[in-house]
Amino acid sequence: MAAADDILANLPIAELAQRLGTDEATATDAVRMAIPSLLGGMEANAADPDGARSLESAVGQHSAGLFDGGVSLDRVDTTDGQAIVNHVFGNNTDQVMQRLGAAPGGGSSFVFSKLLPILAPIVMSYLAQRLGGAGGAGGAGRSGGAVQGQAANPIQDVLDQMLGGAGSRGRTAPGGGAAP
Secondary structure, eight states: OHHHHHHHHTSOHHHHHHHHTSOHHHHHHHHHHHHHHHHHHHHHHHTSHHHHHHHHHHHHTSOGGGGTTSOOGGGOOHHHHHHHHHHHHGGGHHHHHHHHHHSTTSOOHHHHHHHHHHHHHHHHHHHHHHHHHTTSTTTOSOTTOSOTTSOOOHHHHHHHHHTTSGGGTTOOOTTTOOOO
């Protein structure tokens, strides 16, 4: 997944591993597992028009500049990150942490409980960058625009692209889906 690679390439892995209390290989694997989960949860929220508007508004509150010259973890607001995680996964947050923690190689659910609030604002900033780079929220998405009979949903279009294309719509986030 290109989005995970882009985000990972901008992270100070050694510092992240230290904050998570784990080694760099485990931190890298955990990031590679967590990013698709966050994006999938965001995509599930964006499938609903109200959820898409809410997510687009939230993305607009995050600076795309977090990626200028690499991510500084000191600039990441983990309180905001926890709020994002809670919104994205809703009542399924604990299940998502457990599912990610049970997967081989990524560490425990405790590692993910510390990682997701760090990654969430970074992913939001990455989305802000992608939406801005695609001509802003109104111009984002694939050529061809909206599906016939449906209104354009630029945030979902960008998330679809980040998750591997239009075939990703309809997937549920780990733990049974995201909160409405």
